[in-house]
Amino acid sequence: MAKNKKQDILDASAELFASQGFDNTTTLMIAKEARVTEPLLYYHFKGKEDIFSKIIHDVFKEYAQAIEDLPKNTDTEFEKLANLIRFHMHIAEKRPREARLLLANCPLKLLQRNHACKEIMESQHEIVQGYIQQCLEAGNAKGEFDAQPVDHMAIILFSLVNEILRRKTFCKDDPWPDEDAVIDFCKRALIRL
Amino acid sequence: MAKNKKQDILDASAELFASQGFDNTTTLMIAKEARVTEPLLYYHFKGKEDIFSKIIHDVFKEYAQAIEDLPKNTDTEFEKLANLIRFHMHIAEKRPREARLLLANCPLKLLQRNHACKEIMESQHEIVQGYIQQCLEAGNAKGEFDAQPVDHMAIILFSLVNEILRRKTFCKDDPWPDEDAVIDFCKRALIRL
Amino acid sequence: MAKNKKQDILDASAELFASQGFDNTTTLMIAKEARVTEPLLYYHFKGKEDIFSKIIHDVFKEYAQAIEDLPKNTDTEFEKLANLIRFHMHIAEKRPREARLLLANCPLKLLQRNHACKEIMESQHEIVQGYIQQCLEAGNAKGEFDAQPVDHMAIILFSLVNEILRRKTFCKDDPWPDEDAVIDFCKRALIRL
Amino acid sequence: MAKNKKQDILDASAELFASQGFDNTTTLMIAKEARVTEPLLYYHFKGKEDIFSKIIHDVFKEYAQAIEDLPKNTDTEFEKLANLIRFHMHIAEKRPREARLLLANCPLKLLQRNHACKEIMESQHEIVQGYIQQCLEAGNAKGEFDAQPVDHMAIILFSLVNEILRRKTFCKDDPWPDEDAVIDFCKRALIRL
DNA sequence: CATGAATGAGTATTCATTCAT
């Protein structure tokens, strides 16, 4: 569609990787979907794997930015956690392709040593876990939570957030509690009355 | 090892699927790993996909049985939930190959309509969610919990259990809270003092 | 069906060779069709090619015998030729499987040097051509025909007979003149008034 | 030979299909014979069967054109029939490869429903039979023949023409009457003095 | 006579990638 064929290739690849998986997508499929010839893929990228790397980097960049953009000034620290949870529940609906792309392909890619996926997963880990940890520490300091130990709690919350995204992506038909139920669950665990 | 070459094939395949993924494992690799010739794969199985199906069915059968075998008589309902969490944390250590096999390959397989993986995932869903739901309902009845609504809580706990398995499988090096921290997190959410 | 499994194998093979061709019929198909295991084929025969040879020999033996059994005493020599034509027109209806078996597979087999088919085709040639030639010579001697030269006429008549069989076998749906038209055509060519 | 590798593939395939049969010709053989790599076969054609289809279509197109090109203005209608017979006797000598290709492979292909061979055989049927039928009708009208019934006669003559081609192709060593004998045979059947 | 298990050699086809232009 766009005049930029390089972007067409990235779009077509993302669509195909997301709907069929990396290994089941051939360069010919990509070329056809992008209305381009195969050699052009190699003019713009080093190869199929390179296209995949570019895509997940782009996707992750946007994701990291969105987390960065979450409101910094909130009445309570818990509100920040609630925002994080809400954000992840929304992604699955707003960016289903990107969610599928990462969640379906990365587990396999992680089996390969030194894959680009690994560093991205680690970055996500750092960013999200850092976000949570800051909230917890600030909340503890304020007496809002009595979340102890912070690091363990952070991992548990991070896991929950991740799994939310996964379920909403792959089990679309299954019932899933609305945001409030999830947020309430966490609130109960963090805030003892 | 065993005299039974059919089992050798299943073992070799499981190992390779778990360590490299289904698509990156060739029938020749399987044959070599199993110290067998390629045509024998086709004598015992319909094809590569059939081998995969047999393996995940076997793995799931054992998993379902293990859940069935969890102690039925416990002092508290929460103890049952704690057992479920402990069981999943142990699997990743006792059966790392099987955990990797399923968690790495199934997301991709789920993209294909009508794949055997889908029904297995649904069975797991039913079994584990059923287990949790029973605990919650019994616990609510006894006044042990005030978990409301039951179905939402069950899904959240199920998600947590799943993600525990995933993280322990793929992020072995990352720190992970010991059992007690996870169990405590849930206890705080379920049991208000 | 029969207790004789060797015959079952021959029957099953004939059926499959006739309906799918030699190369498209696998030994496994034969075994299944004959309700027998593959190694038994090799107990009774040297191999797939050997089964084929046995079948075409049997078929040809019966064919040669039938020609031998055509009535020897007829009012006219032409009646003998008419009988030969009628006999071939009937085969396609009475023995469609055997006709298909030979006519579909032999052309290809003839491409291979020294194939059993070759000698059989030559035998058929000799027998039928001999039959025709005798009729023509006797008819010429009696003044019934003025068929000259005999050998050329014999080949032409033989060709016509062969093609009749072929068309009735492969072009079942196409219209085909009844016996009388063919016989009449030959009569006109042989018997000048 | 030619710079056009696509044509090289067709030539090599035709040669091999004609001398060994479709099923006994592997794609590797074709590639080697055409001095080309195997994947190129799949770049230019959909597969082995597609190569075969292209060849028989080409062969048939040329055949149909040659029949179309037979002289339209002849002194007698019989001369037209004689030309048809002569034409077929010449094909076997001028185009032995193409004759073998079709006559050896098509009977088998006809066993498969909906094969390209079927429609080609039917086209040939229509063309040749139409040609003969026109001659007979015109000849009858002029009083040149008393060929009755026309359609039956046409089929018989068509059969004869077909079998001539077959025998000259497969039984090269066998004696075969010269053109004049065949033509004379037909003349006697058609033209009563 | 009969078979379950096993295999050497192949068989059509695919795929990521490159080259010449």
Next chain:
DNA sequence: AATGAATGAATACTCATTCAT
């Protein structure tokens, strides 16, 4: 920037045949 032609290396799968029992 773009492509038609071409390929090395697989890749899942098949087949006639044999062996041990």
